[in-house]
Amino acid sequence: MDLVRDDELVGGQVRMRVRPLPHMGPNADVIVSAMLALAVVSCGPSTQAVGPSHNPATSPLASPTAVLRPRSTVLQATLAPWQLPAPLSRMVVLTNEGRLLIIGGLNSGGTSVRSILAADPTKGVVTSDGTLALAVHDSSGALLSGAAYIFGGGNSASISTVQVIKPGQSVQTTGNLPTARADLAATVAGSEAVIVGGYDGTSPANAVLATTDGAHFRVVGMLRSPVRYAAVAVMGSYLYVFGGEWAGQLSTAIQRVDLGTGVVDVVGHLPVGLGHAAALVLNDQIWLVGGLEPGGPSDGVLHFDPQSGGVASAGTLPKPVSDAGIAVLGGTGYLVGGEVAGSPISTVVELKAMN
Numbered sequence: 001m002d003l004v005r006d007d008e009l010v011g012g013q014v015r016m017r018v019r020p021l022p023h024m025g026p027n028a029d030v031i032v033s034a035m036l037a038l039a040v041v042s043c044g045p046s047t048q049a050v051g052p053s054h055n056p057a058t059s060p061l062a063s064p065t066a067v068l069r070p071r072s073t074v075l076q077a078t079l080a081p082w083q084l085p086a087p088l089s090r091m092v093v094l095t096n097e098g099r100l101l102i103i104g105g106l107n108s109g110g111t112s113v114r115s116i117l118a119a120d121p122t123k124g125v126v127t128s129d130g131t132l133a134l135a136v137h138d139s140s141g142a143l144l145s146g147a148a149y150i151f152g153g154g155n156s157a158s159i160s161t162v163q164v165i166k167p168g169q170s171v172q173t174t175g176n177l178p179t180a181r182a183d184l185a186a187t188v189a190g191s192e193a194v195i196v197g198g199y200d201g202t203s204p205a206n207a208v209l210a211t212t213d214g215a216h217f218r219v220v221g222m223l224r225s226p227v228r229y230a231a232v233a234v235m236g237s238y239l240y241v242f243g244g245e246w247a248g249q250l251s252t253a254i255q256r257v258d259l260g261t262g263v264v265d266v267v268g269h270l271p272v273g274l275g276h277a278a279a280l281v282l283n284d285q286i287w288l289v290g291g292l293e294p295g296g297p298s299d300g301v302l303h304f305d306p307q308s309g310g311v312a313s314a315g316t317l318p319k320p321v322s323d324a325g326i327a328v329l330g331g332t333g334y335l336v337g338g339e340v341a342g343s344p345i346s347t348v349v350e351l352k353a354m355n
Contacts, residue, residue, distance in 0.1 A: 080334070151177060250274060297321055301313070
């Protein structure tokens with residue numbers, strides 16, 4: 001019987017999965033299931049611990065059903081037919097009214113910029129849409145009630161300023177983070193922006209913050225491991241924090257923040273240390289793209305399963321890239337700009353979940 005292995009990394013361990021080849025016919029899945037069942041019976045019971053140190057009978061992270069469930073999609077990555085007007089990295093990318101807003105960043109001269117660009121991906125047109133009050137890079141942002149909030153970031157030093165962009169108005173400073181914070185990440189959960197990681201120029205910013213207005217902040221919880229340049233995504237009532245770096249070391253940890261209780265757990269590990277990557281949610285699934293690995297920029301695309309804690313390869317970018325902006329518009333992800341070998345680029349990559 002012809003089978004092909006399709007291994008998956010779960011909780012820092014490799015799990016073997018098998019699937020039939022196409023020529024095996026319509027009953028292939030039934031045949032494979034029967035073979036697996038026979039193999040389990042013939043091998044007898046096992047007392048070996050599986051995955052992270054949880055009780056397999058009670059923890060969803062060690063659920064055998066979740067581990068054996070095959071991936072139904074991969075992420076297709078192709079170069080977009082349009083580019084940025086100039087190379088740019090470490091910017092914030094948000095969506096509003098059918099456009100991508102590309103805010104701040106670092107230019108090819110290593111200088112923070114004040115530019116706000118608006119891109120229409122359907123037409124491939126990028127136009128100027130104003131300027132920030134303060135030039136920043138390595139900031140983060142979120143869209144709340146039609147307004148774009150830009151949190152902190154760096155220029156010559158880390159800053160705490162929150163800038164707000166409202167349609168038809170000049171950019172205003174609306175408040176300050178509790179402390180200066182750069183190299184941070186942010187996303188939206190319900191009606192709040194959630195801010196994660198970064199540092200003040202010296203010490204890590206471990207507090208996970210939430211805000212509805214960019215002026216008042218509450219502490220949701222505390223990260224288990226300090227990180228800068230992490231990637232984040234929200235699924236249900238959980239925020240997932242992928243990798244990042246601290247003290248010159250790239251992290252493999254996947255931290256999960258319960259947005260209801262504030263409890264933070266490490267629920268899995270990436271195959272290798274990874275920072276400066278981007279995360280997105282497409283087709284109700286979490287994907288992680290690009291970034292820096294110990295060997296340099298990555299062209300990898302990873303799929304994360306929140307139920308099993310598993311991470312699996314799910315595609316390849318056209319070229320390795322780190323420190324890019326990312327946003328989802330109309331069911332398509334856009335990986336904007338970024339860096340290759342430390343230099344900003346102007347390319348845009350379209351990301352689509354494929355069956």
